[in-house]
Amino acid sequence: MQKENIKPNFEFIALMAALMSCVALSIDALLPAISQIGIAIDSLDATDNQLLITMIFLGLGIGQLFFGPLSDTFGRKPMIYFGFALFGLASIICLMAPSLEWMIVGRILQGIGLSSARTISISIIRDTFSGDYMAKVMSFVTAFFILVPVVAPAIGKGVMDVFGWKAIFYMQLIVSLAVVIWFWRRQPETLHPEYKIPFSSHIFVDGVKELVKYKETLAFTLISGLITGSFLVYLSASQHIFEDIYGLKNAFPYIFAGLSIAIGLSTFLNGTLVMRFGMRKLSLTALILFCTVALIYVILFRNSGNPDIMILVGFLSVQFFSLGFMWGNFRSIAMEPIGHIAGIGAAITGFISTLLSIPIAAYVGSFIQESVWPMFVGLAICGFISLGIFLVTRGKVFKMSKRLA
Numbered sequence: 001m002q003k004e005n006i007k008p009n010f011e012f013i014a015l016m017a018a019l020m021s022c023v024a025l026s027i028d029a030l031l032p033a034i035s036q037i038g039i040a041i042d043s044l045d046a047t048d049n050q051l052l053i054t055m056i057f058l059g060l061g062i063g064q065l066f067f068g069p070l071s072d073t074f075g076r077k078p079m080i081y082f083g084f085a086l087f088g089l090a091s092i093i094c095l096m097a098p099s100l101e102w103m104i105v106g107r108i109l110q111g112i113g114l115s116s117a118r119t120i121s122i123s124i125i126r127d128t129f130s131g132d133y134m135a136k137v138m139s140f141v142t143a144f145f146i147l148v149p150v151v152a153p154a155i156g157k158g159v160m161d162v163f164g165w166k167a168i169f170y171m172q173l174i175v176s177l178a179v180v181i182w183f184w185r186r187q188p189e190t191l192h193p194e195y196k197i198p199f200s201s202h203i204f205v206d207g208v209k210e211l212v213k214y215k216e217t218l219a220f221t222l223i224s225g226l227i228t229g230s231f232l233v234y235l236s237a238s239q240h241i242f243e244d245i246y247g248l249k250n251a252f253p254y255i256f257a258g259l260s261i262a263i264g265l266s267t268f269l270n271g272t273l274v275m276r277f278g279m280r281k282l283s284l285t286a287l288i289l290f291c292t293v294a295l296i297y298v299i300l301f302r303n304s305g306n307p308d309i310m311i312l313v314g315f316l317s318v319q320f321f322s323l324g325f326m327w328g329n330f331r332s333i334a335m336e337p338i339g340h341i342a343g344i345g346a347a348i349t350g351f352i353s354t355l356l357s358i359p360i361a362a363y364v365g366s367f368i369q370e371s372v373w374p375m376f377v378g379l380a381i382c383g384f385i386s387l388g389i390f391l392v393t394r395g396k397v398f399k400m401s402k403r404l405a
Helices: 010-028 031-040 051-074 076-096 100-128 131-163 166-186 203-211 215-245 252-277 279-300 309-323 327-365 373-404
Strands: none
Touching: 010 051, 010 076, 010 100, 010 131, 010 166, 031 051, 031 131, 031 215, 031 252, 051 076, 051 100, 051 203, 051 215, 051 327, 076 100, 076 166, 100 131, 100 327, 131 166, 131 252, 131 327, 203 327, 215 252, 215 309, 215 327, 215 373, 252 279, 252 309, 252 327, 279 309, 279 327, 279 373, 327 373
């Protein structure tokens, strides 16, 4: 099924990016509206309102456990349709929510529904490509995907200013419907009948047993969780940092967009460089840079207040630039050995990494009250743990390959 030497067409990359972008739009377009939503549902604690961002990730993690295995049984396309239908229902719950608790329920269900797009798009890519070529495709898909966070907060703010915060949810529904129609008309089913796995009560257990045989898959799933968790700290606290701590409410969407461009640029560069240098070498170099920058910030501003906004943005820009060389590559390395169980493999690895990232974001985010310093402490800790796992795993794989030789 995999086409290692066939160049993917632009529409395929754009369509996979559009599926993933529905996730980003549901997260990032809501950022400028968090405070207004809090007022509307009588939730005035900025830390509590961060749950509107982190809890959708909980849904994304849980949903993968269902949509991944079911897509291995019934095909990729039917599960995409079901997931978007659930997303629509969840959006209605958010629109009618009278309290923070009900809004959180709606956001979790939104995440569960969108997990179909997030997980199955990766499975479709893995059905079609492998190795560094898969990493190349993943990089270009992620580069397009990053364009959404660049503009989503500004779009969300514009829609909110004109029509109110509820219009953001209506906008998300319209966009998701357009993507589903595009997917239905243009994307063929990539799971051939002979590769379908009959559904059984122990399909998940069997998938886990198969997955744990591959140590590199487990290692890079953990690394993905740690790095995603460190980024989720920023994502959930960004509105509080720029609007409340720095008092830059009107500039927030543009700062957020600028930092997202740093990720998009490096992700695009990764897509052009990965075939030359390999996904492991590029991601290791980026991880070292990520750790170094975080550590420098922690040391420089340990006993001082928040730096000038330009200094903070400078540090974050380098951090995010390094992320573009890690996300797609880490996911590709984790998925490479398990192409024969791509659906359940994407589900389990995605669930583990998401489950790991949420408590990291919640715990570190609780310390971000008046200072940004705790965020960089979290970035540094997650980065150095990831680096340790990477180096240990790399050594074991190298020794194993020498024995085989």
